[in-house]
Amino acid sequence: MAKNHDVKAVVVNEAKEKLEKASSFVLVDYKGINVEDVTELRKKFRDAGVDYKVYKNTLFKRATGEIGLDAIHEQLQGPVAIAFGYGDVVAPAKVLNQFIKEHPKTTISVKAGVVEGKIMDASQMKALGDLPSKEILLSMLLGALQGSIRNLAYSLDQIREKKEAQA
DSSP states (O other): OHHHHHHHHHHHHHHHHHHHHOSEEEEEEOTTOOHHHHHHHHHHHHHTTEEEEEOOHHHHHHHHHHTTOGGGGGGOOSSEEEEEESSOTTHHHHHHHHHHHHOTTOOOEEEEEEETTEEEEHHHHHHHHHSOOHHHHHHHHHHHHHHHHHHHHHHHHHHHHHHHHHO
16 A cells, blocks of 8 residues: 555656646646547657646646645546646647647647646637747747837938938
8 A cells, every 4th residue: 555655656746846847738638539649749749848748637636736736626627638848838738739720620628727837728728829939929029120120210310301401
């Protein structure tokens, strides 16, 4: 009996370490997905630097409870897998959204998630996953700033020309 308890303690500690290390994670309802699709999904997660793991709900509840994420417990019912993102906070949601779009017949879905300690529901996680990548957002920002600076320079040049014409 003590051996079983030790095994469970190791699993809880592993989950807790992943939770503490992760910048975000997504709870995935994976019922109805076949082995071939799960293998493809795991590969996509791995390529994006995301850990995809299945824990017993009771053990994962213990781990989340130990780090103060008790509010996520209501989502831990039925078959639940967890996708842990370590670098890019949107990576787990983005990979999952893309997979769902590519496999419309699959019943896999997002239950909820946590991004930098903030609990998000399924719709918020979907919206997060639909955001453009960080690089694209930065280039959009730079484009907007460049346009604004160009307009400012043009306006200042017009004012300079007007003052020169008056002088």
